[in-house]
Amino acid sequence: MTGQLDYRSIKEAFRRFKLHRPEPKGELEHVNAFTLLVAVALSAQATDKGVNKATRRLFEIADTPRKMLELGEEGLIEHIKTIGLFRSKARNVIALSRRLIEEFDGEVPSSRAALASLPGVGRKTANVVLNMWFRVPAMAVDTHVFRVANRTGMAPGKDVLAVERALEDVVPAEYALHAHHWLILHGRYVCKARKPDCGACLIRDLCLFEEKTA
Structure with missing residues (x-):
C-alpha cells in the first residue's frame, strides 16, 4: 500500500x-448554476465529452428549472438518450427542477446540505457545484x-x-x-x-x- x-x-x-x-477549468459546458447542476448530475458514469454533446442543444431551450419542467421527462430523454442511465437521470432532473421551483424560488442553493437534498444530487455533485459556481474550496x-x-x-x-x-x-x-x-x-x-x-x-x-x- x-x-x-x-x-x-x-x-x-x-x-x-x-x-x-x-x-x-471544469470541462462540463454550462451557462448558469442550473445548467452546471444538471450537467454534473448527468455526468455520473458518463464522460464529460458525451454529456457536452447531449446538452448543447438541451441548454439552448431549457436553461432554467421552469423551462426544464415545460420540456418534460420524455422531451428531456430525447436530448440525453446517448448518456448512460438516461431514464433515471431524466426523472431526477425533472424532479430536482420541480424542487428548485417549489423550495428555492427557482434558484440553485449555495449550501452542500441543500444541494445534496435534491433528487439525483449526491455529495460529489454538490461539491462540484459549490466549487465551480460558488467558488467554495x-x-x-x-x-x-x-x-x-x-x-x-x-x-x-x-x-x-x-x-x-x-x-x-x-x-x-x-x-x-x-x-x-x-x-x-x-x-x-x-x-x-x-x-x-x-x-x-x-x-x-x-x-x-x-x-x-x-
Missing part, C-alpha cells in the same frame, strides 16, 4: 500544478481524484469520504480552490487508471507510486 506523502511534497506538487495550469472526489490521491500518497483513503476529508486536511489553503480540478485533470490525462503516463508526470519525483511506468 502506498504511504503518506509529506506536507512539503504535497505543497510542491500543487505549486507545480498551478505553474502548469494557473486557472484550471470544496473537494469533489471522483474516480480520478480518488486514484491520484491514493496512488501518489497525497491523501490515502479507503473510500471517497475518507479521501475528501484527507485532502481537506493536507491541501495548502492557497491551492484549495483549484485543487480538485488539478487532480481530476491529472488523473484524466496523465495518471490514468490502466496505464499512467509517468514519463509526462509533473510530480513523478514526489509521487510514492511504486509501479511507475517508463
Whole structure:
C-alpha cells in the first residue's frame, strides 16, 4: 500500500500544478448554476465529452428549472438518450427542477446540505457545484481524484469520504480552490487508471507510486 506523502511534497506538487495550469477549468459546458447542476448530475458514469454533446442543444431551450419542467421527462430523454442511465437521470432532473421551483424560488442553493437534498444530487455533485459556481474550496472526489490521491500518497483513503476529508486536511489553503480540478485533470490525462503516463508526470519525483511506468 502506498504511504503518506509529506506536507512539503504535497505543497510542491500543487505549486507545480498551478505553474502548469494557473486557472484550471471544469470541462462540463454550462451557462448558469442550473445548467452546471444538471450537467454534473448527468455526468455520473458518463464522460464529460458525451454529456457536452447531449446538452448543447438541451441548454439552448431549457436553461432554467421552469423551462426544464415545460420540456418534460420524455422531451428531456430525447436530448440525453446517448448518456448512460438516461431514464433515471431524466426523472431526477425533472424532479430536482420541480424542487428548485417549489423550495428555492427557482434558484440553485449555495449550501452542500441543500444541494445534496435534491433528487439525483449526491455529495460529489454538490461539491462540484459549490466549487465551480460558488467558488467554495470544496473537494469533489471522483474516480480520478480518488486514484491520484491514493496512488501518489497525497491523501490515502479507503473510500471517497475518507479521501475528501484527507485532502481537506493536507491541501495548502492557497491551492484549495483549484485543487480538485488539478487532480481530476491529472488523473484524466496523465495518471490514468490502466496505464499512467509517468514519463509526462509533473510530480513523478514526489509521487510514492511504486509501479511507475517508463
